[in-house]
Amino acid sequence: MGRLLAQRLGRPLFDVDALIEQEYGERIPAIFARHGEDYFRTLESQILAQAAQHQDDAIIVTGGGIVVHAENRALMARHGVRVFLQVEPHISLARLQAQLTAERQQGHTPEIRPLLSGPDPLVRLQEMLSLRELWYKEAEFICPTQDKSIEQIVKEIITMLTDPHQSEAGAPLVRHVHVDAGYDAIVDWGGLERLPGYLQQLQLPSRVFIVTDSNIHDIYIPSITKNLIAAGFEPHIYILPAGEGSKSQQQLFALYDWLLELHAERREALIALGGGVVGDLVGFVAATYLRGVPLIQIPTSLLAQVDSAIGGKTGINHPRGKNLIGSFYHPRLVLADPSTLLSLPERSRTEGWAEIVKYGIILDAELFALLEANAGALRAFSPPPVALLCQIIARCIDLKVVVIEEDEREQGRRAILNYGHTFGHALENVSGYGEWLHGEAVSIGMVVAATLAQESGLFAASAVERQNHLLAALGLPIEYAGTVHAQDILAAMQLDKKVVGKRVRWILPRQIGEVISMPLPDELVERVILTFMGEK
Template identity: 70%
Template structure:
């Protein structure tokens, strides 16, 4: 369905008991999504010219409910895609429930009455301590406010349960709850952007890489297009599962699939022989068959690991990649490289195995913490450095909005991800198994991989290590007279502007990095094939003098430990 290039979102109504945090969560949700915010209680007070307790005292509940109905109707007509915090009793009127169902998505913030009461009392005490007039709540009046809350929940629960989504809020921070709601909206298809951008990749049997804002909600339709099996095996990690698993499983089941979920411990450590064996065991227990599809929903670790599982289980089963990190969307999910780490080196065990489909939904990035989102820019800068000076300039021109991500640069982000996929696809189509040209995709990776291994997987995120690897590689090229100081400075400035490290501060020894480089996959005849920049947009594959490499690497990794920006 066509939309403009600005993200489209249905209205989101937060419903639930008083004390569930609707107003607070709505403010952060609207801020994160850069959408209009309406708090119905505030609108009612503005319209009536008095507080809600005064409305109840002077006019009664029936008058209040009429005011509530009117401001709800006005809010949904003002602007689509708003975040709307409602009153606890809005669901008691059938007309309100019908209006919310017609004009948006309802999220029920579930909280136990005991917890809701504690929150309301805490708010009351805080206002007094600040010297403010505390809000008079009818709920807190009387001898047993807890019983009143319990009775209200029992009365309204059937109406709250009509909500499209339920979010349990106890024991979670406002930030966690907000991310969970965003994940529900993304995975259910409540967020939409422009038409999907599709790149057909001529590798393996050929497959489409789709970039679509909000496309995760249409995963079942895409699976049907590639004739996926009715029984599918969904793999994700322990960070993503609490956010996305329930909604994804519901959507798949509702579309006629029979999904089975496996959750991998989050982190680079899971790219291991032990985890690989555990997954094989589980698939055997499930009696997974050769035609049944594996879905890798996660970042690079999940994509690499499950890709290798798909390549090797029963000598190959269908694979669908749904990358959730920026790095995975533009790099690791594209091209068919799969594998696990060995204690002596990164990705030393693996296979080339292409998926049936790649679905990259940039909206998923809204739920990522800053650091995992930021690392992906390293691979995109890399594409600019090796083959696309125009992409590099585009990143320079928009570096602030890309780094801050507020508001989320929907159209631009989709364009950049699609362009990066196209660039990588063009390279791998000419050299599917890395016999020649494809090696240029490893710019910054020789030193980056060595750093990841020596420091211990997980100490540095892959994109952070690649950023440092590009800085060091550019320094080697500059010292060799291959690369200008001006363009080296541009590269490093862009990496820094996008939030990536450009100076090493840590404990690894240069000699350990140099030794690890000799295990790199690009070593031929014990000589390292370096990817060296000539100018922005052009690199070459070459050997470099050992003395030069040793000198630059020793200087780069010889700095004392500390934190960037101190």
């Protein structure tokens, strides 16, 4: 981590343990064995002091025992910014054991860490953590490392160290949604750590039921569970298989069974921790179990944070179409923590920009221009522009809330939020839910809709080009490449929720920031889609 961090930031690297071995010509276990721990700690302090005097901003990597001496803690606080890499003792031990096994397999005689040479190294690790934990927590930044790649951890540290607006992003952005009983949608960088406090404000019973997926569980559930228990909650966890396939009747009834087995009660909250699939499915469970239980949405994907977690749409897919079974059911709280985007694979994060571009096209020309001006930084995400990201997510939430407050159940204006979704949903359905991520399909759908608007004389060619250029700049697809046939898409679109009198009502842009809803001649739609998909 230290090497990669120094490389990315262009800083010199000082590894305290490596410098001790280099200067004294012995491996650390040998120093311990010959001279004892006190002698080693003295050397450690001397090397740390030398590294801290370096003229340039340096990355200094230390061992966990560096905090034992008070002068080391004072020096680090005075001369630098401390980042504590947090890891549970059993994970540390597993890593050490794997390292020893690898060395033996390579024919080497592994060196045993002196402080872990007793009969029960796990107990020893737990004791050391207990003694040092308060010192570790003096660090300016704490970075949990469990189940994260080195790349992910380095990105998080760079964000902590380099974003000048970090403190601004730390202030939660709150939008109250005036629908149903009302609820807050909160954008809070690092807010996941403050989940117990948010739940306490809602005065919910202590038992909570958290549903997440197999991609998310190992990253967040251990720390969330620990924090909730410390705050007096009793969390129960359910893990869904990751992917669109979980938005199914099978998983719906599996969740009902789980809640019934645990005798979940009407006042006890159901928490959806994950992307749009988790949010939609768990929202429908909350709406229908015992005719409605409290729902907390914690969206962890960009797409869910700006779109699917807001507005009360819940549901599952039917083999004949996406989101055909569902209900409107509003949560008690939406907590969007943009720091969760750091753990997403690039493709999963990128698809979320499609929904954000959508908001620019349908409602907000200024947002569209902001995206154009910052597309490179937003796509690269290294480091992520924290303050800008929080601003964009909060702005999208506000735009959607304004629409749903006017038209909660999609009887009128709310339909504009489906720009790009008519073709996009059909593509997802016909290709089998998985070949295309939702945001990728919506991006393609927006290209088709903009082309239809241009062919209808509504939308200027230059505006179509601006839209498509921005989508591409953010890493989204703007051309079709696949095996689906146009006639299958045309047939699937007849099941779209915007069909009125067997005619699809298209959401079409007139200019960036304004759209209308209208039917189109079948011949025009068929010609544009056939051409776009490369068919005669």
